[in-house]
Amino acid sequence: MQHTGGYNRSHGRAGRLSDELSGAPNRQHRSDRDGHAFKKHCKKTRKKRLPLASQQPGRFAMTQSYDLDQSVSVLRGVGPKKTEALARLGIEQLRDLLYHFPREYRDLRSVLLINDLPDGQKGLVCARVVLILPGRGYGRNKTMRLLVEDATGQMEVVFFRSGFLERAFSVGETWYFYGPVQVKDGRVRMMHPEFTRADGYEPRGIEPVYPLTKGLSQRELRNWIRALMADVGNLEETLPAPLLEEKKICSLAYALRHMHFPSDETAYRLARFRLIYEELLTLQAALFMSRSRFGEGRKGIAFSPSISMQPFLEALPYAPTGAQRRVLGEVSGDMESDRSMNRLVQGDVGSGKTLIAQAAIFKAVSSGYQAAMMAPTELLARQHFETLKRDLGPMGIEIALLTGSVSGKAKAEVLEGLKSGRISVAVGTHAILSAGVEFVHLGLVITDEQHRFGVNQRLMLTEKGENPDVLVMTATPIPRTLAVVLYGDLDISLIDEMPPGRQPVYTERFGEGDRERAYRLLADELYAGHQAYVVAPLIEDSDVLDSRSAESLYREISGRFPDYKSALLHGQVPPKEKEAVMEQFYAGEIRILVSTVVIEVGIDVPNATVMLIEGAERFGLAQLHQLRGRVGRGRARSYCLIITDVTSGIADERADVFCRTSDGFVIAEKDLELRGPGEVFGFRQHGLPELVLADPLRHARLFQESRDDARRLLERDPSLKSPENRAFGQRVRTLFERMEHVVL
Incomplete structure (x- = not known):
């Protein structure tokens, strides 16, 4: 079933739970396809059901036992195609499935009355179909509308592109509906909800919602993970016993059970804390191991002070x-x-x-x-x-x-x-x-x-x-909160001052209606003998994403500016061809370079004075700043022109910050705040494993605490092979081996 977000702020118990669950992991941004691809089931008159009480946590009536190192293919219903789909989510072993956490939860403990449904949020109601309203459109694309009622009032239910549902409902039937609510002028409307017949349905519990990929459904993932719950108690505890006692941390089995199927807010909170702490402690210990591999503090060359720079x-x-x-x-x-230098020098572009x-x-x-x-x-x-x-x-x-x-x-x-x-x-x-x-x-x-x-x-x-x-x-600005995590005790130098005379790049935002003015600015710079970058978020046009591609922009730009040689560059261009194009651009033979973000970290072309970024809302702040750093490297005034029609939300705030400041470190901090650690330069670009649950901003104290604890553990047991540390040490070594591209 299609759903658009967590049940964040409903009345009563559900409201309290949502405050706890608002931090639910959402690092894996994949579309949830459980949904109205569900139409296949409707055609067979099978109705999507919300979970029955017998399926709630605590009732894991599983008789089969699993070795968690086995392939997921041992699970019932997981054939070659499902195995392939799970692999796209990084799930190959049963253990991986246990650590595939929900991205949000639905609180189905309370059925609300229509008149009590919260505007702008999600709710669960039980109502009788009063009328099947005429829809708009034709065939499968037809909008389906119902009028339903309970003892307190009536509500319109709207299904988009759901003509196939016309025969699914009959007047007089009672159904449960769960979905986003709109209340306007006293009229209540629920948009594209999930639904199930009221017959025999007992709505209880908190339902996990998982990141999905094509070929998987929420029901399948829930059932497979539920099947593993019987074996969670057999998992070896991974944190050392003294730490569990000192931190008052719940067991691994408890944490996994209640992260997937929380019984209440307290259980969820305890489970989440345990898993966040373990994630950070494992990462910090692996980083310390990497640093020791480089011989941090080792005796090195002592260059003579008499030989000066x-x-x-x-x-x-x-x-x-x-x-x-x-x-x-x-x-x-x-x-x-006499200690070997191991120093990182951070400096903005041109510093x-x-x-x-x-x-x-x-x-x-x-x-x-x-x-x-x-x-x-x-x-x-x-x-x-x-x-x-x-x-x-x-x-x-x-x-x-x-x-x-x-x-x-x-x-x-x-x-x-x-x-x-x-x-x-x-x-x-x-x-x-x-x-x-x-x-x-x-x-x-x-x-x-x-x-x-x-x-x-x-x-x-x-x-x-x-x-x-x-x-x-x-030249990649790293937020201070992430620098502490990434580099710990390493020596970090910061060049936070630009050379005198370097002009800031003039940055302006244009809507689609202002495109002509942006092109005129680009033309002026070309006429003055300078060069230009034109950047697009996509290589090819997409039916899903409403953004111009590099290929379509290249056709438009080369047709619009035929007097200036242009070239197209993207990630699918072979390396030798890419080098040749960049050489020609560097030499001034190519005047306009149309590209994707492959030029984000590139060469110094002082004659390039203008960059036009198409679909700026699709880039992160720090990424936009890195792109802007390709211009403004000479003495001439330079321009960065961003084109976006987005005027609200995070994308709008991002564009506003980008136009107001050129300080890369201010931008990096804001980018971390807006996008989260997985998207900003700190983890993904530096090759660290993405944080699944932890957040450097929200869990700053825990970052510091976990680093101190990891240091203490390694000081006492450098190899983490003592009996009490053995299981944790194995996790750390496994992570360390995966960190092939980590930066220290």
Whole structure:
């Protein structure tokens, strides 16, 4: 059955429950297809039923026992197609099914009277069909309307595109209806509800609503999970007994039972707290393990304080900002200590992170060591190579480029130069990681846009030297609340000041009716000799999403501006072709680049002064900010033009914040608030497992508490293999192995 949200604020007991359930997990945004695909059942005169009392939690009359490590295919009704559908939700084993939590709940404990139905919310009523009203439309697309009544009044029931229901109802029958309510001018209307005959139905309990995918229904998921409840008691407790006692935490079996089928508000609250705490504790312990793998606090190279960065800084044609000087001092202090540096440098687009990297390289090379700098794309690596060669080359530092396209004699010369020490700095892509690349004295490793590199990749690079210092850089603003989680005790430097003279990008919002004015601004910049980005949220046109695609925009733009060479770029373009397009855009041969978000982290094109973003409501705030960072990199004034017709809700608030501020950290905090941790840069983009239940904003205290507890556990038992920690340690190691792309 189609449903549009939780039963959030109804009267009485249901209202209290909804306050507890309003934080129900909603990380997996998949459409609920249980619903009016239900029409197949109606055709067979089978009616969708809300759960019977005998199906409520506490009555798990299951005789079959399961091994939770078994495939879901052992469940009754799970054949190859259902197995494939469950796999799309990340559910392969029975244990995965137990941890597939409801995204909301329906409180079916109370039947309301029509006159008591809450406007704008959902309710459950029992009413008699008085009249079958004429609908609008034809055939299957026809709107179906009923007039129903109980002892307190009448209500109109509306079903959209449900002509097939015309023969499902008869005047005089009594039905239960559950759905969203509208009350206007004293008239009550329920839109597209679920329904079941009143005969023999006893509405009791709280019903879970799960994230679905095509080919699965709510009823199937509920039945399968209910079948596992008999075996939940056999699950090994995963949290150490002392922690359970200290935190007054419920057992794992209790938590899983009442997360899926809560008996009341208190049971739900206890279950949810337990699972959130365990999720955070496991994540924090896995992060600590990753850091120890990098040898946090290990003895490293102590560069001499007598070798200063100052000669390099004095040779620059400009003075570093105060923020750059502060970060340079932090990096220099790390390099001069005997503890290996492991520092993250955060800085907004254009804040001057490259200068920090160059100064660190200068100090390392001047001390007799080599340096390696790794970038995620060949084009970005080449750009870094050219910048380093321009600024450090005149100081006698030999720099080489090593990417996949460097081969033959040129590659052999680079490899020989690194092995002999003749070449001091290698700049490249993943090619630097290959087994044939050897350094004689590697002392500094730098990675740019570090969320593109996994733990194993960076380990491979650091292992090419003896405990080299590590510096990672990102232009991705990370909210402070997430930085604490992502990096814990790591050293974090923040460049929070822009170089003088850099103009903020003028940002303006346009409705569909203002498109012509936006195009005129774009035309003015092209006429002035500049270049432009045009960004779309989709590659191809969609029947489901009402947004312009990159392909349709490319056709329109290339037809509208025939005098300027344009190109199309998206994620399905082969890597070599993409590199060629970006090279031409960088060289100025392509004047208009129509693209999806693949240019979100890209190269520096100072001549690109205007970006037009189509369907801006479909992007997150932080993502919009990263896109905007592609322009405004030269001296000319730059523009970011966003097109959206959305004038209310979160999308409207997002557009308003984006136009008002250019501070990436303010934007990142707001994005976290509006979208949640799974969508913002902190977790998904940094490769961390998505948080299913925990929320950095709502559970900030628990984040800190879980980190302290994880640290204490690992201090006492670094391998987490003692009898009381064994089960928890296994969970942590399993998570650690999945964190291939985590950034530390």
